[in-house]
Every structure is written in structure tokens, then in C-alpha cells.
Amino acid sequence: MSFLSNLINGLSLGSIYAIIALGYTMVYGIAKMLNFAHGDVIMVGGYVVFNLMTGQGMNPLLSVIAAIIVCTVLGVVIEKIAYKPLRGANSLAVLITAIGVSYFLQNAALLLFGSDVKAFVSVFNVKPFRLAGGALTITGVTVITVISCIVIMIGLMLFIKKTKSGQAMLAVSEDRAAAELMGVNVNQTISLTFAIGSGLAAIAGVLLCSAYPTLSPYTGAMPGIKAFTAAVFGGIGSIPGAFIGGILLGVIEIMGKTYISSQLADVIVFGVLIVVLLVKPTGILGQPIREKV
């Protein structure tokens, strides 16, 4: 029974990684850049909810919506100010800028909210589910996290498959110039991608802080790196890949922590990544990169 309970915890953590990884992978697929500030947007989402809900006593749902709006706008603004001027610059310049944005967000949070770790009160007031006569307890947050991840995943797939903007995203990710020739506004499509990715980061932030109830300016850093790993693991650029990579990473992390060593959990996670990349350099669902003539 404890195995099952660990597995469920792994799925829950993996769902959070998956939601963050979706943002990483979409931005990479469409803007062809690694947005290392993505993890810190999660932290911003956490602080918005914390300040509105715990600070101002706002309704939890409304504070979550506010966090989504703030992060969406933040993502679009970051792209406009920091990344758009570098379109066409070499990828190293963009990467360093992204790391700079990440530090900027962390330090801005440090300045605004202080360095002390805040005790985050879960947004969700759901009773734990007791199964098998009380032998297996699943917290409400866990259930909501897993469901949110599945809903987001399906929603995103439908959005991309069924809407014009979604098809434009696919076209831009495959061939930016050809998409422009079809009449796709590439800049607008990239903005939209950042908006969606950052909105998802806000949701991930709320779920993360509800499941692991602490909040500091560095809250987003490690989950950000893990989710990036998950995206690479699943095949960066692939949406189902981010989902699978995130879930697997969460399960491996929790299982490693429980059955091998809690100190070595991260070593195991990154070790698995290295092995996967050795065997399949493009990740589980990644496609080999075609050289364009």
C-alpha cells in the first residue's frame, strides 16, 4: 500500500513538473530558445496568491485567477523587453539573457517580499480521500494537481489541433519563414506562446506551493531546472513529451527518495536523464533535428 501511496505522490509531483515543462517545451519549440526564467515565473505566481489570499484575505479562486493574469502579462512583457530585441542574435546571447532575467526576477522578489520563507496556506480546501478502508490516503491537493495536469494537457492538445492560433504555432515551430509566408504573424504567435507558458507557470506555482507549503524567492529555481530536465527527457519541443517526461521524472524522484536514498534523489533523477540522452539523444518523443538547406 505504501508503494501505491508513493506512486501517487510521484504522479502528483510529476504533474507539477509536467505543467512547468509544457511552458519550457512550447517556448523552445516556437521561439527556439530556452527560457531559463520560466521557473521564476512560478515563484511570482506563488507570491501573488500568497499576498492576495493570506495578506489581503481575498477569495482563493480569485487570487489564483489574479496570479494567472499577472504571470501571463509578465511572460509577454519579458519576451517583448528581453528576448524580442535578440531575435536573430546567436543562441548563446539569448541564453545568457534568459539567465539574467531569472536572476532579475529572484532579486526583485527578494527586494519586494524579503528573504524569509513564507508559510504558504494551501489554496484548496478539499478533504483527503481515504481508500481501502483508510489504508491509503490521498490528499485533496494531490487529486487536484493530477486532474489539473490532465485537463491542461488535453486542453492544450485540442487548442493546437483545432484552433487557427494553434496551427499557426505548429507552423512557426516547424519553419518560421514559411509560416510568415502563409500570413502568420510570427511575433504575435511567439507572444501568445509566452502568454500560455507563463499562465501555466502560475498554475504550477499554486499547485507546487499548495503541495509543498513554503515560498521564497528561490522556490521556482529547482522545480524550473527539474521541469527543464523533464522537457529534455521527453523530447524538447514535444508537448506529449513534456507530459511524459514530467510524470516520469516525478515518479522517479519520489521512488528514488523512498527506496534508495533521499539525499541521492536528485542524483538519481539527473543520472536517469544522462542515461536516456546517451541512448536517445533527442529524448523519448523527440524528433531528430533535420538540417535545413
Added chain:
Amino acid sequence: MAMLEVKDLQVFYGMIQAIKGISFEVNQGEIIALIGSNGAGKTTTLQTITGILEAKAGKITFEGNDITNMPGHKIVKMGMAHVPEGRRVFANLTVYENLKMGAFTRKDKGEIARNFERVYKSFPRLEERKNQPAGTLSGGEQQMLAMGRALMSNPRILLMDEPSMGLSPIFVDEIFKIIEEVSSEGTTVLLVEQNAKKALSIADRAYVLETGNIALSGDAKELISNEQIRKAYLGE
């Protein structure tokens, strides 16, 4: 007034000047060929017209509107479609989805449906393969898809870059037959080709590009019998 007018166009790649002040025009209903060897600046010219590359100097006018350095996605909306060199179909999208992308700027559902019909009529093979990812098509089929995709925007002028490149002679004939068909249905065509013989055989007029300059221009039938052209571009 010419439908498309290029005046004193200059384009640079960094410090290197690729187009050195060329002027030419395309009139409504014509097939115009832009021929010349590799590196003469043919593709650069087309890409500058459709907003992929930036013009350093000069002016491009389409139906009386200045489109110099206008973003590419706005130019498509105005009725100009570009079939890029190397087809550039969206390999992971299906044939149907590729064609739908071609109609991205069109809002009228009835018009889109008519365009699908028209494209499937010109390229029955695309209809047979409509649910297949474009990456699984042969080179010739991909060229057909690239053309069909461009026609989905119902353009008044079609710019084509090296449609014969890498195709078997049978496919080349088929593609050129379709270009003539498209032209006879009223679409103006600007055709860039290394296969000068083939291009001149269907064109009304032609311009010969040589290292960023227009070396020669005139009636296609006259150019085809021009001694200089025969030697340099027709391999005779």
C-alpha cells in the same frame, strides 16, 4: 501601371551586396521568368519582395501600394503568394493541414472550400494523400503541395522559386503544365528558375540576372533564340 514594380532594388547580406539596384516589372496576367545561374540573386529578389529579407534601397510596389520592407504576413493578405525554394512544406502537418495553413489569411469559409476544390482538381494526388504527413510525400508531391498551399490564399500573383529543383523530368513537365493552367485562370506568375529552357518555354517575358544585376531582358521567345543565352544558360 504594372501590377508588380521593382525599382532600383538593393539587398545586402551583411557587407556583401547581393542585389545591385535592379528594376523590373510584372504586368497583370503575364508569366515572367527570372533566370540566371546559381548565386545571381534570384531567390534573394523574391524573398525581398515577400518581406523575408530587407531591402536596403529601392522601392517595391504591388498594385499601386508600396510594399517595400512590409512584414511578410501582411503582404500575403494583399494577394501575393510565394512558393519558396526547397518547397518548405510543414513536414509534421498533414497535407490537408498544410493546405489549410495556406488559407490562413482567408476568413470566408465558402471561399476556402472553393479553393480546396480547385487545388484538389489541379492536384488529385494531394486529395488522395490528404491525411498523410507532408514529410512522407515524394519531392514532386511536396512541390505540388507547396504550390497548392500558395494557391489556397487565392493570390492574384504567384511567386515561384525554383519549382523544378530536384524533380524528375516527368514531374517538371507536370509542374510547368500546372503553372500554365494557373496562369490561364488569371493568376499572374513570377517564376524564378535555373532551368532556363523550361522557364522561357512558358514565359511571356524574362529577365536574366547576373551577379546582382539584370544583364538582359526581353520577350521570352526572342531570348530563347538569343546566341548569348543559348550558350550561357541553355547549354548549347
